[in-house]
Amino acid sequence: MAHQAQLGFQDAASPVMEELLHLHDHAMMVVFLISAFILYIITLMITTTLTHTGTMDAQLVETVWTILPAIILVLIALPSLRILYLMDEVNNPHLTVKAVGHQWYWSYEYTDYEDLMFDAYMTPTQDLAPGALRLLEVDHHMVVPTNSPTRMLISAEDVLHSWALPSLGIKTDAVPGRLNQTTFTATRPGLFYGQCSEICGSNHSFMPIVVEASTTNDFENWSLTMLQT
Numbered sequence: 001m002a003h004q005a006q007l008g009f010q011d012a013a014s015p016v017m018e019e020l021l022h023l024h025d026h027a028m029m030v031v032f033l034i035s036a037f038i039l040y041i042i043t044l045m046i047t048t049t050l051t052h053t054g055t056m057d058a059q060l061v062e063t064v065w066t067i068l069p070a071i072i073l074v075l076i077a078l079p080s081l082r083i084l085y086l087m088d089e090v091n092n093p094h095l096t097v098k099a100v101g102h103q104w105y106w107s108y109e110y111t112d113y114e115d116l117m118f119d120a121y122m123t124p125t126q127d128l129a130p131g132a133l134r135l136l137e138v139d140h141h142m143v144v145p146t147n148s149p150t151r152m153l154i155s156a157e158d159v160l161h162s163w164a165l166p167s168l169g170i171k172t173d174a175v176p177g178r179l180n181q182t183t184f185t186a187t188r189p190g191l192f193y194g195q196c197s198e199i200c201g202s203n204h205s206f207m208p209i210v211v212e213a214s215t216t217n218d219f220e221n222w223s224l225t226m227l228q229t
């Protein structure tokens with residue numbers, strides 16, 4: 001999760017998020033270089049009195065300042081498109097989890113199992129265990145095995161919601177009557193926190209998402225205990 005006053009992204013927990021962080025850094029490099037260059041030009045223009053009153057046109061410099069920005073834009077657009085298609089790819093997932101948004105909680109269905117489904121409500125502040133995160137903890141974690149491609153099917157029961165998990169690089173709208181699909185592979189075990197990211201009503205802030213990535217063994221044990229209860 002994010003720490004106090006964090007400005008950057010959370011650490012990546014999936015390959016796609018890793019790629020997104022790289023793209024962000026790449027784009028920021030371009031932004032900083034252009035900003036520095038512009039700042040330099042502005043200072044030059046303010047501090048010099050030189051003006052070219054006789055210059056009517058300059059074909060070469062005009063060609064350069066047209067072609068160069070175009071090339072820079074392509075250099076940002078191509079990696080961006082690559083990740084866009086990468087995020088869209090769902091090949092042979094090991095597990096499918098269906099998340100349904102409700103006012104105001106999430107419910108999860110593990111469609112590979114016959115009867116594995118549960119609701120995840122936010123833990124109220126007064127019930128929090130010491131050290132637990134306020135407004136982020138839920139009563140039932142969505143458990144997934146690490147290093148297994150997982151398919152998320154996302155929908156909503158009543159109004160628009162959005163299933164978002166920053167460290168996995170996921171933010172998918174939950175739309176009533178529509179089943180959205182996305183995929184992720186958790187590369188390390190841990191608890192990953194997210195929140196509903198579509199203003200969905202008065203308790204919008206109180207329907208967090210907790211994904212618990214565990215080993216395959218722990219996942220199997222968890223699914224067995226969930227099936228028994």
Ligand SMILES: [Cu+2]
Pocket residue numbers: 101102160161162196197198199200204207
């Ligand atoms: Cu919501």
